[in-house]
Amino acid sequence: MTIDRLAPGLAHHIVNTLGWRSLRPLQTDAIEPLLRGDDAVLLAPTAGGKTEAAMFPLLSAMEEQRWTGVSVLYICPLKALLNNLLPRLQSYGAWLGRRVELWHGDVTPSARSQILLDRPDVLLTTPESLEAMLVGNRVDHDRFFAGLRTVVVDEVHAFAGDDRGWHLLAVLERLSRVCGRPLQRVGLSATVGNPAELLEWLKGSGRGHRPGTVVAPPAGGASEADIELDYVGSVDNAATVLSSLHRGEKRLVFCDSRALVEKLGSALRERGVTTFLSHASLSVDERRQAEAVFAEARDCVIVSTSTLELGIDVGDLDRVVQINAPHSVASFLQRLGRTGRRPGSVRNCLFLALDQNSLLWAAGLLRLWGTGYVEPVTAPPEPRHIVAQQLLALCLQEGSVGTRLALDAWNGLHPFDRGAEPILTHLLDEGFIDRDGELMGIGPLAEQRYGRRHFMGMTAVFTAPPQFRVFEGRREIGLLDPSLLTDQIEGPRLILLAGRSWRVSWVDWTRQRCFVEADDRGGRARWSTGGLGGAGFALTRSVRQVLLGEDPPVRVTERAEKVLAEQRDTERHTVHPGGTMVVREGSDLRWWTWAGFRTNATLASTLSDLVDGTQRVNDVSIRIRGDVTREVWSSATADAVDRLCLPAIDDRALDGLKFSDALPRRLAVATLAARLADLDGAAAVLGERVRFGNVTS
Structure with a gap:
């Protein structure tokens, strides 16, 4: 397949304006599947030409099939990435007399009004802005999206691995019902370990029956x-x-x-x-x-x-x-x-x-x-909180929706299908959703909790920790963790932001604003972090192999080699090539699994009778009760692989699961427990031999 398969005007500018004699393999291989309407995932490293691989065939299809109105959505995870892409895509569109515009939270109201009056051919946006267009009353979405044919999802791996991916899939299903047709879905991704599975995920309700293609030229080693x-x-x-x-x-x-x-x-x-x-x-x-x-x-x-x-x-x-x-x-x-x-x-x-x-x-x-390993991208399991958010968003989108039709809006996509009935029942019972006969609408509790700024909080699926906006005069510098404004200090309160030190001159606690002046005495920087955290099984096991003597295939400086040798000596009692170690050091008894945080959390829950519950598990070990003997261990672990348990969840962890308050507590806890678990890793560790030892000085 050559450049001649593209629209003539486009092919002319590729050769004469860009000066390209030929296309890259990815760009060549993507032409035919995209022109015939396949769903696809295009894989290449950063700067591998993925944007052109997607847009050149789609612009050609736009010409050949005479698409009108907003026919292509280009979705990115970051507004900055959209801003960066806009000039390039506008140039490509202009070669064919097509318009490309931008719509996200930083776009001015006047620019958005112009887009609504004169629809572009390609619209660059984020999932959150797309959701806002569907639920807001400013956009006639039936008319605006009537000509939509294709959605390009840039950095699709960044979506698929967290809840933004579930949110994106659900919004795309609602959007396909708005425009009355299935949407071709094209994902652009860096190298991942499971591209075929990523493509099936991206298909949404079309998985299993829509044609799809993975385009992935060989990568360098x-x-x-x-x-x-x-x-x-x-x-x-x-x-x-x-x-x-x-x-x-x-x-x-x-x-x-x-x-x-x-x-x-x-x-x-x-x-x-x-x-x-x-x-x-x-x-x-x-x-x-x-x-x-x-x-x-x-x-x-x-x-x-x-x-x-x-x-x-x-x-x-x-x-x-x-x-x-x-x-x-x-x-x-x-x-x-x-x-x-x-x-x-x-x-x-x-x-x-x-x-x-x-x-x-x-x-x-x-x-x-x-070794050539790349992590598979896996969607987090059991996104029940996203189901609750989508049911509320559908009520906002439609104004009122029939109770019998509410769960059909996602075209059978699990878990937004009939399996969501318990969540819908809870939303109705608690007043998040109101029912009037056979019609449902947004309820008083949803108005109270999410209704600020026209329900803008409902379009984002993450809970961000509170931060104060920092100003030097009228110029905004950035955001600050509030703990830096409340902890006990002596002398002036100095912070570090944008690589410069500042003295806090005044804090507006009501509006969450902090005003600063330049100061060269050195400040502090700190931000709280959320999420379940922890290293994965494959990476932690690779660290174990390094401790056992394997070296990475890279240049290692002499001082790094010396420190690695010291680490191997220090940790020699925690690793063994034949299995895991249970080691006593004084009164401390610890199981060195080297299996990652989620695996260890699963093991600790399964073997709760053996575990010292006063300490949290980490990536590499689990603290065991000091009175556990070999015999007790053997008896307790004999059938453990057949009774693996999901990890226990601290109530405080629910604060990081946005919309968890719209779920029954048991379902919110079950969601987090499923996400914290690694049953396969736990089973693998339990299948290994365990050696007991003591640390001697």
């Missing part, structure tokens, strides 16, 4: 990347290394927390390095300015959380640096794919570990990557 693992021991040492290494180059540095981004950014600026910052708690203007300037600059560094892991264009990078380790191989591949774009260059990444434990986990991740 470990030998085609330049990776180095180093140990530096502190943020200051990392800043010193970064200020002296790779001078004249453009470097993107990833950190695993916003606080670490702030600390490293400040330390780099103190050393005279031109440094920019990007993370979710910086204001939109602050991030845009940093990313725009960085894209054009040389000899500089941008320090970021995972916000720059996705496909936002920050120009031509020379090098990626990873502080400590990302949480998955898939995340590492995204970051690695930021480099090696110029002819003659190779993908590269320098790991700088700030402490011994981080070095060990970085080595484990790189060892796992070297």
Whole structure:
């Protein structure tokens, strides 16, 4: 299949305006399945041409089949990614006389009004903005979406792995009923371990009977990347290394927390390095300015959380640096794919570990990557809270809906089908939904809890911790964890934000605003984190293999080798090639499973009679009651694999499950328990031999 299969006007501009002599394999292979209307997942690393692989055939289909109105939705997980894509897609559309526009929370009301008056051919948006269009009274969605044919979901793996994916699928099903036809679904993804399953997930109610294609050219292996693992021991040492290494180059540095981004950014600026910052708690203007300037600059560094892991264009990078380790191989591949774009260059990444434990986990991740493993993307199970949210959203969308038809709005997509009846009954009984005869509408309790700002809180499926907006005069800098404003201190209250230190001058507690002035005495950065957390089974087991002597297939500096050797010596009593270890150290008895947080939580619940309940499980071990003997252990674990239990849930964890208050408590608890469990990992560990030992000095 060649470029000639595309619309003539488009093919002309690809050759003459872009100067491309040919298409990439991904772009060539995607043409035929997309033109015939298949659902598809297109896989390639960052900057692999996925956007063009999707949009060139779809623009051609738009011409050949004479689509009118909003015929293509292009959905992204981040507004910044949409902003970045808009100029490029507008250029492609203009070659064929087609319009591409943007709709999300930062788009002005006047721009939205113009879109409603004169519908574009392609609309770029987020799932939350799409939901807002459906439930709001400003958009005549029956008319606006009448011509919709195709939905492109960029970074689809980022959706599929959490509740935003369930929300997206449910909204797409409602949207297909609005426009009266099934929608072609095209997902763009980085490398994942289960692309066929990801495609079936994306099909929604069409899974099993709609045609689908995975387009995935061969990816480069470990030998085609330049990776180095180093140990530096502190943020200051990392800043010193970064200020002296790779001078004249453009470097993107990833950190695993916003606080670490702030600390490293400040330390780099103190050393005279031109440094920019990007993370979710910086204001939109602050991030845009940093990313725009960085894209054009040389000899500089941008320090970021995972916000720059996705496909936002920050120009031509020379090098990626990873502080400590990302949480998955898939995340590492995204970051690695930021480099090696110029002819003659190779993908590269320098790991700088700030402490011994981080070095060990970085080595484990790189060892796992070297085996060719990539995590499968799996939707979180039992999204009952999203079912409750969707039932409320449907009532808002329709104004009133028949009780018999309410569960048909998602075209049989599980769990939004007839299995949702207990949730609907609860919503009716509690007053979230009102019933008048055979019609249902939004109820007084939903009005009370979610009705602020025209129910805007209902369009987002995550509960974000409260944060204060920080201002220098009228300029907004970003968001601050309120604990920094309430903890006990002596002297002035100093904070660190946007890589600079500030003195808090006044706090408006009612409006959650904090006003600051510049101060060079050094401040603190902190943000609370949510989620169930913890490392997975495969990564934790890979760390265990490193402790057992396996090395990652990368260059390891002498100082990193020395620290790894020390770690292996320190942990030698916790690992054994023939199974797991139960080790007594003084009065402490611990089961070293090296199996990951969810596996250990499942094991601790299953073996609750053996477990010391005063301590929380972690990624690598479970504390056992001190009086447990070999005989007691053997008896208690003999049939454990046949009676695996879901983990126990702390009531406080329900606060992080948005819309859990719209569920019966037992269903909310069951949802979190199912998500915390790893039954397969627990069964695997219970099938291994267990050795008992003692730590001797």
